[in-house]
Amino acid sequence: MNRRNFLIYGGTLSVIAIAAAKGFSWPAQAASAETFEIKKTDAEWRAILTDEQYRILRHEDTERPFSSALNTEKRKGTFQCAGCALPVYSSEAKYDSGTGWPSFWQSLPGAVATREDNSLFMSRTECHCRRCGGHLGHVFDDGPAPTGKRHCINGFAMTFAPASA
Numbered sequence: 001m002n003r004r005n006f007l008i009y010g011g012t013l014s015v016i017a018i019a020a021a022k023g024f025s026w027p028a029q030a031a032s033a034e035t036f037e038i039k040k041t042d043a044e045w046r047a048i049l050t051d052e053q054y055r056i057l058r059h060e061d062t063e064r065p066f067s068s069a070l071n072t073e074k075r076k077g078t079f080q081c082a083g084c085a086l087p088v089y090s091s092e093a094k095y096d097s098g099t100g101w102p103s104f105w106q107s108l109p110g111a112v113a114t115r116e117d118n119s120l121f122m123s124r125t126e127c128h129c130r131r132c133g134g135h136l137g138h139v140f141d142d143g144p145a146p147t148g149k150r151h152c153i154n155g156f157a158m159t160f161a162p163a164s165a
């Protein structure tokens with residue numbers, strides 16, 4: 001075994017060892033220097049969220065396309081984080097991307113934070129609620145004008161508040 005092969009082999013073993021040590025449970029949310037105004041333990045989140053909300057918001061699961069009623073929500077109003085009720089998207093920025101997930105070309109100002117997500121062998125931009133850290137979805141660069149962004153959001157990560165009047 002030459003040195004290069006040895007390094008590759010060793011690296012692979014480390015990855016396997018780390019995965020084994022974690023017990024193959026839910027992937028931990030990526031370590032981040034971010035702090036959030038609203039903090040709860042895993043058990044507390046599990047108690048207040050539905051199973052689907054919990055898996056998405058707290059463990060970055062992705063709902064099946066076309067599974068959320070919010071995908072076809074067309075009324076004027078505000079989409080709120082299902083974890084902490086922070087308004088995160090406006091109906092003004094919603095459009096039909098055809099993907100089966102609620103899609104927006106921008107978030108409400110200061111409502112959503114992003115970080116690099118290199119899971120599933122892809123490099124993507126993850127986005128989450130800036131107040132509770134709940135995972136919302138991903139942001140892609142193939143959206144419409146004026147931003148060119150596509151915020152691809154899990155409908156189960158949000159609730160909808162129709163505009164009054």
Ligand SMILES: [Zn+2]
Nearest residue numbers: 081084129132
């Ligand atoms: Zn939130």
